Amino acid sequence: MVALTRAQRPNILVGYDGTEENDVALRWAVEETRLRRLDLMLCYCWHWPYPQGHVDGDVQAIIQRAGENLLREGAHRARDLAANGKVHTRLRREPVCETLVRESDDAELIVVGSHERYRLLDGSTAVQLPARTHRPVIAVRGAGRPRGLVVAGVDGSAAADAALGFAIEEAALRDFDLRVVYGVWEPGAVPEFELPLFTDESKLLETRAAMLEKAVHPWKQRYPKVHVQVSLLLERPREALLAAAADADLLVVGDRGTGGLDPLLLGATSSAVLHHAPCAVAIVPPPRHVAQRAA
Structure with a gap:
């Protein structure tokens, strides 16, 4: 600890x-x-x-x-x-x-x-x-025997970075491992200029791998004693995170919400894991300045 x-x-x-x-x-x-x-x-x-x-x-x-x-x-x-x-x-x-x-x-x-x-x-x-x-x-929910694993979902957003920071902090405090999961198959949630990536899987993986490394690197430097595993998957975020949660004590996700359409609604991925994950789920809000811009 x-x-x-x-x-x-x-x-x-x-x-x-x-x-x-x-x-x-x-x-x-x-x-x-x-x-x-x-x-x-x-x-x-x-x-x-x-x-x-x-x-x-x-x-x-x-x-x-x-x-x-x-x-x-x-x-x-x-x-x-x-x-x-x-x-x-x-x-x-x-x-x-x-x-x-x-x-x-x-x-x-x-x-x-x-x-x-x-x-x-x-x-x-x-x-x-x-x-x-x-x-x-x-x-x-539930109270099984500890498995020693925190799972964090990332997607390159500021909200996901806040979740990653919370997740590695929890892993460090508990002396757990951290698995960072990036389910990259999300064509409906990317800007239009990125849509061509989904016609070239190798290019999509290359681009997202660089994004994942950029997101994880500063947190690994801050918490060098935490064992971090990264998983870049050609799956939808929901499916990737729920599969990873099967072995976890805690699943941590950020929330991008509905882009200001309704501030009382969670985003699709965070809502899905909250409903269906078999372990405890942490929903981490985005930084205040990000939330205010989206409102």
């Missing part, structure tokens, strides 16, 4: 609901606090069971006390799991996604659980949150 030299925000934010399925997200968040030497913030959003406008102070007090008790138990659980620093709690009323976005200003990253094994509901927090926050979001 390495100690990061860059400045970090003070805590790891985790969406907490006390369920058995959510415990895997809590364990991931606690591990992040240990590796990054940060505090933990547990956030629970309570649900009002009556129609909007209905007022019942006694019922609200009962629900809030139940939430406070749940967070108290979650904080005890986090400490039992050896959280690195202080464990803070936040009790808020729904909606969950908006609450986590508001609470994320001091968060280095956000961890949420993903209860569904495959296709996620479009309204779920794991789907909505990465499209709405400027912090990396890790959606955790």
Whole structure:
């Protein structure tokens, strides 16, 4: 494990609901606090069971006390799991996604659980949150034995470079290997002047290999102890990344979104891996200046 030299925000934010399925997200968040030497913030959003406008102070007090008790138990659980620093709690009323976005200003990253094994509901927090926050979001599912591998998807964009930086940092912190995957068969997502490359596979591979080396080289220099493998594949990004995720603990992708058409939607590749990858998925937002240009 390495100690990061860059400045970090003070805590790891985790969406907490006390369920058995959510415990895997809590364990991931606690591990992040240990590796990054940060505090933990547990956030629970309570649900009002009556129609909007209905007022019942006694019922609200009962629900809030139940939430406070749940967070108290979650904080005890986090400490039992050896959280690195202080464990803070936040009790808020729904909606969950908006609450986590508001609470994320001091968060280095956000961890949420993903209860569904495959296709996620479009309204779920794991789907909505990465499209709405400027912090990396890790959606955790499953809890198998560690395999020692982080996979990062790249495509030469600024968003992918941010994802690559996050991925190699995670690999360095965990003493894992890093596999960088570039699925180059994406003719529908390139500028018109590059379309002729898709009629000449050898030229396409040559061009993309140079792009891949340019993207990876500075990160390898910054983290020389991380074993990095690169994979340049004549496949669509979605298929290439999902195949690589079968052996990974964490799959990291950037998000190019919809080019400003709808800022609440993820891009096609990031959405696909979030729905279908068998491992934890980190969605890393592009740098602020890039996101602002696209809006």
